[in-house]
Amino acid sequence: MAFDRIAVRTLPDGSTCKLYPFHISMEGLENAILCRDDEDYDVYVKNIFVCARRKNVIVVMYVVVSNHGHMAILAKNLDDAISFGEEIKKIYSMYFSHKYGRQKILLKTDVNIQLLGDSWYVRNALAYIVRNAMDNLCTVEDYKWSGYRGVFRNGAHLENCRRVSSLTRREKEALFHTHEDLSSVTWLINERGELEPTSCCDTRYLEDAFDNDHAFFLKIIGTQNMADMDYKLVSGPRSLLPDRELLEKAEDLSKSWFAKTIAEINHEKKIKLITFLYRTSHTTVAQLSRIFGLERATVERIVKR
Numbered sequence: 001m002a003f004d005r006i007a008v009r010t011l012p013d014g015s016t017c018k019l020y021p022f023h024i025s026m027e028g029l030e031n032a033i034l035c036r037d038d039e040d041y042d043v044y045v046k047n048i049f050v051c052a053r054r055k056n057v058i059v060v061m062y063v064v065v066s067n068h069g070h071m072a073i074l075a076k077n078l079d080d081a082i083s084f085g086e087e088i089k090k091i092y093s094m095y096f097s098h099k100y101g102r103q104k105i106l107l108k109t110d111v112n113i114q115l116l117g118d119s120w121y122v123r124n125a126l127a128y129i130v131r132n133a134m135d136n137l138c139t140v141e142d143y144k145w146s147g148y149r150g151v152f153r154n155g156a157h158l159e160n161c162r163r164v165s166s167l168t169r170r171e172k173e174a175l176f177h178t179h180e181d182l183s184s185v186t187w188l189i190n191e192r193g194e195l196e197p198t199s200c201c202d203t204r205y206l207e208d209a210f211d212n213d214h215a216f217f218l219k220i221i222g223t224q225n226m227a228d229m230d231y232k233l234v235s236g237p238r239s240l241l242p243d244r245e246l247l248e249k250a251e252d253l254s255k256s257w258f259a260k261t262i263a264e265i266n267h268e269k270k271i272k273l274i275t276f277l278y279r280t281s282h283t284t285v286a287q288l289s290r291i292f293g294l295e296r297a298t299v300e301r302i303v304k305r
Contacts, residue, residue, distance in 0.1 A: 003209050005122045007074055009202070012053045019058065019074035021116040021205075022081040023125045025234045026089060027068035034092070035066050040099075041145045042194055044069060046176050047091050049187065049200050054180065055084040060202045063132045063146035070129040072122075074202065078115065078276055085111040095177055113280055114233055117256045121232075122209050127220040128229040140221060150197030151206050152214040157198040161188040240282045247291050250277060262292065270294070271302050278303045 010016045026034075035041045044064045048071060052059045057080055060072040069088075075081040089111050116122045133143030140148055150157075164172065164187040172182050175193050188199040197203075210217040241249070250273060254262050258269055265273075274288055285303060289296040 003119050003122075003211065005116060005119055005209075007205055009058055009074060011056050011058065011076075013056050017076060019076060021060070021122050021125075022073050022075055022078075023114045023116055023121075023129075023233050024071045024073060024081065024085045025068060025110075025112045026070075026085065027110050027112070027234065033067050034069070034096070035064060036100075040096075043095055043177055044092055045145060045195055047088055047095070049195065050176060050178050050180055050182075051084055051087040051091060053185070055080060055087050057081065057084045058202050059147075059200065060205045061126050061129050061147045061151075062197075062201070063129050063143070063148075065132055065135045065145070068132075070132055072116070072126055072129055072206075074205065078113065078279065081113050081115075082111075082279060085113055091178075112234055112237055114237060115276070115280070117253065119209065123220055124224060124229055125233060126206055126209060127217065127224050128226065128233060131221050131224060131226060144194070147197035147201045147203075150199075150201050151203045151217070153198055153203070155198060157188055157196045158190045160191050161196055161199075163187070164189060237281050240284075240287075243287060243290055246277070246281065246283060246287060249281070250291055253277075274299060274302050 005021050007019050007021075008016065009019050011019075035044055041064050045062065048059060048062050048064075048069070052073065056076075058074040060074060062071045063069065073081060073084060075084065114125075116125050130140050130143075130146050130148040133140050133146055133148070140146075164176075164182050164185050167175070167182075167189075173179060175189065176182065186199055188196040190196055206217075210220070251262055253273055253276070254260060254265055254269070257272070258265050260269075262270070262273070270292055274292060277283055278288065285296055285299045288294075288303075289299045292299070
């Protein structure tokens with residue numbers, strides 16, 4: 001059965017609907033170090049899942065290294081994915097400022113969101129995420145601040161784990177740095193108080209993406225061109241593309257979303273494309289007006305809305 005990147009899942013709010021995959025990166029710019037010790041890494045990981053619950057998205061895979069983090073999530077739409085990414089930045093900034101007495105450090109941090117438009121992007125984004133462990137001079141298998149150890153385990157987890165829902169209120173607040181109600185979560189923590197990814201990641205989505213074949217997953221990880229994927233998912237979207245390249249990107253999106261070229265879609269669909277490109281690409285109103293053949297004032301109204 002072919003893998004379908006659009007999944008039907010039950011969200012944290014209890015609703016069941018179609019969800020789309022997004023890659024999110026949060027990277028410290030200008031040498032901003034986000035995680036200095038194990039406590040920072042642990043807080044960052046837990047923030048991912050607290051914020052996912054708060055913003056009604058599902059986490060598929062994650063990795064946290066010293067100056068950046070990557071996540072693959074399932075969300076109803078781009079707005080929810082953006083809201084989730086910004087929430088992580090806000091919550092972790094509060095923790096970091098309180099611990100180190102440094103204000104506004106996360107202003108030097110870039111949050112980038114990319115819709116994963118086909119199965120190739122889904123697979124390569126998932127492999128790219130866990131392979132970032134090598135930035136901390138670790139193997140993918142041995143790095144503990146990623147969700148890798150949760151996949152292809154048939155739900156098995158470390159022994160002596162505790163259910164987060166069974167913790168006292170004070171224990172939850174101490175371990176998760178939040179007053180969020182976690183009484184209904186299915187998460188588990190190990191003896192060190194760290195989250196077990198088998199209990200909080202949607203491992204089924206990743207396993208389905210790789211045809212339930214662990215060797216296939218490892219092959220993609222091992223043969224991936226990291227520089228190319230970094231450009232496609234992180235650094236490239238920050239660069240102001242020439243008109244020709246942005247037009248190609250817009251045409252590809254239009255064909256993927258609507259099975260039509262830009263010239264064939266109606267104004268409402270153009271609004272969706274313009275909004276997405278404006279939020280996820282380094283572009284300008286003037287450039288978008290050229291790409292879509294619309295008046296600049298029209299594009300300004302769209303992006304402001």
